[in-house]
Amino acid sequence: MLVGNKADLCHLRAVSLEDAKAFAEQEHTFFMETSALEALNVENTFTEVLTQIYCVVSRKALNIGDDPAALPKGKTINVGNRDDVSGRQEGRLLLIMKNHGSGAKVLCSS
Incomplete structure (x- = not known):
């Protein structure tokens, strides 16, 4: 970047x-x-x-x-409270969205 x-x-x-x-x-x-x-x-x-x-x-x-053995287990990442962040499982990728007022922004969709 x-x-x-x-x-x-x-x-x-x-x-x-x-x-x-x-x-x-x-x-x-x-x-x-x-x-x-x-x-x-x-x-x-x-x-x-x-x-x-x-x-x-x-x-x-x-x-x-x-x-x-490839991925670490038991790791937790705190991304805020439930009002700020929502997630949706699609296949093997979890999409993370952060709420910004009237809408949500998809942080990664690939």
Whole structure:
């Protein structure tokens, strides 16, 4: 993931938006610009990082198959209370959704 910071300082930009997007595409990575000052894409960036990590780990776990020694047992991850998070089992992949007001965002669907 490539993140351009301080998007609010356009007049001081050292790399054009087009060049940044082209580089990210060339490297097969996700690109996003942020600005903490304007609260632009800050939370979205963290959500995207976690989403990408979750998807990579999920794909690796699915590729391991049914080897009982491959995955750790008894691990619990606290993701919030039931009002904040819901999950749905589809096949072997659990989809995690975080509620954001009127809707829910699917964090990984592959």
